[in-house]
Amino acid sequence: MIDRTSEIDILVSEVGPRDGLQSVSTIMPTDAKKAWIAAEAAAGVREIEVGSFVPAKLLPQLADTAEVVAFAKSIPGLTVAVLVPNARGAAAAIMAGADKITLPLSVSETHSLANLRRTHVQVIDEAVEIGRLVRGVPAERRPHFEGSLSTAFGCTLEGAIPDAQIARLAAALMDAGCDEVGLSDTTGYADPAAVKRLIKLVRGVVGDQALTGIHLHNTRGLGLANALAALDTGLTTFDASLGGIGGCPFAPGASGNIVTEDLVFMLEAMGLRTGIDIDRLLEVRRVVTDALPQEEMFGFLPDAKLPLGFAPATVLETA
Numbered sequence: 001m002i003d004r005t006s007e008i009d010i011l012v013s014e015v016g017p018r019d020g021l022q023s024v025s026t027i028m029p030t031d032a033k034k035a036w037i038a039a040e041a042a043a044g045v046r047e048i049e050v051g052s053f054v055p056a057k058l059l060p061q062l063a064d065t066a067e068v069v070a071f072a073k074s075i076p077g078l079t080v081a082v083l084v085p086n087a088r089g090a091a092a093a094i095m096a097g098a099d100k101i102t103l104p105l106s107v108s109e110t111h112s113l114a115n116l117r118r119t120h121v122q123v124i125d126e127a128v129e130i131g132r133l134v135r136g137v138p139a140e141r142r143p144h145f146e147g148s149l150s151t152a153f154g155c156t157l158e159g160a161i162p163d164a165q166i167a168r169l170a171a172a173l174m175d176a177g178c179d180e181v182g183l184s185d186t187t188g189y190a191d192p193a194a195v196k197r198l199i200k201l202v203r204g205v206v207g208d209q210a211l212t213g214i215h216l217h218n219t220r221g222l223g224l225a226n227a228l229a230a231l232d233t234g235l236t237t238f239d240a241s242l243g244g245i246g247g248c249p250f251a252p253g254a255s256g257n258i259v260t261e262d263l264v265f266m267l268e269a270m271g272l273r274t275g276i277d278i279d280r281l282l283e284v285r286r287v288v289t290d291a292l293p294q295e296e297m298f299g300f301l302p303d304a305k306l307p308l309g310f311a312p313a314t315v316l317e318t319a
């Protein structure tokens with residue numbers, strides 16, 4: 001639920017350096033990643049998923065994650081998030097000092113086997129081990145551990161996944177030691193009604209406090225509509241990527257994740273404080289296009305610009 005005593009109303013979590021870059025074939029130089037992260041943090045973004053601890057031979061684009069985490073940790077006030085596929089990756093994430101660790105669990109077992117070569121039981125075993133590793137870290141440095149229910153809105157291999165299976169896996173992640181679960185529309189299959197229905201289903205299993213975030217893609221153009229549906233249910237953390245980088249190869253012209261710039265504009269226009277300075281956020285695009293000139297950047301606000309007289313929800317200090 002929205003907490004008006006907090007500094008911000010909605011946490012926009014930038015996932016471009018992970019989800020965006022893993023979907024583009026070009027490898028972004030480490031210095032460009034650092035410049036991107038620093039510029040976005042300077043624009044007011046509070047949380048950035050900076051990489052993934054996967055074997056470099058699988059995702060060479062993210063082979064420098066440990067170095068990028070170390071750099072991001074030097075930025076005051078930034079929550080440094082990473083994705084891990086297993087306990088080995090979690091150990092590396094803890095060693096690097098990540099603040100938040102996300103383990104994806106594909107609710108479609110076919111997808112889980114195809115992507116991670118692991119059954120549900122095997123992924124839950126990894127979650128149990130990660131829970132143990134996380135609890136071994138002194139409380140003041142302990143990372144937040146999230147289990148992400150990926151392909152939650154449907155799978156390209158299996159189609160719709162039964163509710164009972166999603167509910168069972170959400171409970172299993174919490175039992176394994178996750179601090180919370182998240183919903184992830186990996187395939188861009190979600191619609192606003194499905195978003196509301198699944199949030200209600202998963203909350204019924206894990207409780208309202210253990211489901212606060214959602215990860216949406218804009219594959220079929222429903223990204224912001226889905227975000228609005230999630231907002232209506234009281235979710236407060238939204239993943240997005242700058243320029244929607246990493247567009248869907250199966251849907252030319254469609255961005256990957258929902259576009260950070262457009263999401264922040266929608267939220268601020270609605271009077272919800274993100275803490276992000278939109279003008280400065282728009283300037284960050286140049287850092288990405290300079291490093292990856294051949295990659296398409298998406299979003300409406302960057303071309304249309306802010307409406308005349310636009311007043312953001314956040315009153316920003318002029319430094």
Ligand code: ZN
Nearest residue numbers: 019186215217
């Ligand atoms: Zn994604």
